[in-house]
Amino acid sequence: TEDYRSMWTDLGLDLDAHDALLGVLGSAYKDIYLAQKNRPEGMGYFDFVMSEVHGLRIKELMDEKAAGGKIIGSYCVFVPEEIALAANATLVGLCSGADFAMEEVEQLLPRNTCALIKSAFGFKLGKVCPYLESADMIVGENTCDGKKKAYESLGHLVNNLYVMDLPQMKTDNGKALLKKEYLRFKEAVEALTGVSITKESLKSAIGVVNAKRAAIHRLSSLRKADPAPISGLDGLLANQVFFYDNPARFTASVHKICDELEARIQDRKGAFPEKTPRILVAGCPQAVPNWKLPMIVETSGAVIVGEESCVGERGTRHLTDDTGSTLDEMMDALVDRYFQVDCAIFTPNEQRLLHIREMAAAYKADGVIHYGLQFCQPYLMESIPVEKALEEKGIPCLRIETDYGMEDMGQLKTRVEAFVEQL
Ligand code: BJ8
Known part of the structure; x- marks a missing residue:
C-alpha cells in the first residue's frame, strides 16, 4: 500500500531495489512454500507473516518506536533477547539468506567470505532491509573471524553498531567473560532506552x-x-x-x-x-x-x-531459570543458559x-x-x-x-x- 511505501522511503530504503527484492521473494515463496502439498492449515499464519514481513511487522516496530520503545538488531543467538525486552526494546534478527548488491559487497569484503556475512552487507549497501534501517542499535559479536572483522567495516556503514565480545572456550574464564559482556550490554541497552532493568522486568x-x-x-x-x-x-x-x-x-x-x-x-x-x-x-x-x-x-x-x-x-x-531472587541471580541464569550454546x-x-x-x-x-x-x-x-x-x-x-x-x-x-x- 501507499502507507508502506512512504514508511520505506522514510526509512531510507531504495524503493526500486526493494520492489525487486520483494518480487523475487514473493515468487520464491509461491514456488517453494505454497506449492507444497498437505500443509497444515495453521501455516496460513506464517504465509501471512511472510507476505507482511516488510509491511505490517515494520509498521508495528515503527509504532513501538513512536511510543518510546527501541529496536535492537542482532546477527547471533548469543545476543540475549531477554535483556532487550526487559528494558522496553524489541530484538530482531538481521541475518539474511539472499545475495544482494554483490558487486558493491565485494568492494568491502573478500570474495571468499561466507554468504551470510556478504548478504548482511548486501542488504545494507542495497538499502533494502527495513529491519536494519529501523534499528536503534545494531549488535555485532566476536564469533567467527569473518564476522568479527566484517563488523569493523560495518561500523563505517552504520552509526549505531555495538560490539559484544564472546568467549571461545567453555571454561570458567570464558563464563566470566560472558557475564561481564552481558552486564555491559545491559548497561548499553538501559542507556539506549532510558529504562533500568529490574528483577521484575527481567523475570x-x-x-x-x-x-x-x-x-x-x-x-x-x-x-x-x-x-x-x-x-x-x-x-x-x-x-x-x-x-x-x-x-x-x-x-x-x-x-x-x-x-x-x-x-x-x-x-x-x-x-x-x-x-x-x-x-x-x-x-x-x-x-x-x-x-x-x-x-x-x-x-x-x-x-x-x-x-x-x-x-x-x-x-x-x-x-532460562527464572526463579532467581535477585537481579544478579537472574543475570547468572541468563549466562548459564546462553553458555550452553554449542x-x-x-x-x-x-x-x-x-x-x-x-x-x-x-x-x-x-x-x-x-x-x-x-x-x-x-x-x-x-x-x-x-x-x-x-x-x-x-x-x-x-x-x-x-x-x-x-x-x-x-x-x-x-x-x-x-x-x-x-x-
Ligand atoms: S552462535 S552459528 S548465530 S556465530 S556461517 S558468519 S560462523 S563464517 S553464523 Fe552463528 Fe552465533 Fe555461532 Fe549461531 Fe561465520 Fe560460518 Fe559465516 Fe556464520
Missing part, C-alpha cells in the same frame, strides 16, 4: 522468551512422528519467523499449529507418506529466505525432521557432536546432512568430526558445502538424491 522478559522457545520445542517434538505431520520447509520457516515476529503472537500461533499437528498425528496424516526417509540437517544457520537445501531435500524423496542450527534447536533448546566457534566443541547424535536418535533420522556455507571455517572444519561421530553410530552423513547461488542446484540435487536412495 517477565525471561518468561516471554521461555514461552516462545517452549512453543518451538513442542513443535519440534511433534516432528518426531512418522509420518511427519509438517514438512521441513515449514518447520524451518517457523524457526526463521521466531527472529522477527511479536513474541507473544508467535507463541500463540505456534501452539495453534501444534494443536492441529497433534490431531494430524492421531489421524496418521502427514506432510509426506509414512516411511519417507527422514533427514536431520546440521550446520550453519539458514536465515530467511534461504530455503535452498530443504527445497532440494524435500523434492528428492525425503523429509527433514529437525535442524541442528542456530535457526533451529541449537538456538532454542535451553530455557556454536562451532568454540574449542573444543564436543557437546555439539553429542547433541547431533542425540537429535538423530530422538527424531529417528535415517541420515544427517551437514550444511556448510562455503568459506565458513568453523562449521566446515567441524563437519569432519561430525561425520565421524555419526559413522561410529552407523548413521550416514552427507557433507555439503554451498552458498546462496543457484548455480550448484543440479549438482546438489544429484548428490542428495543419491544419498536418500541409500538410506
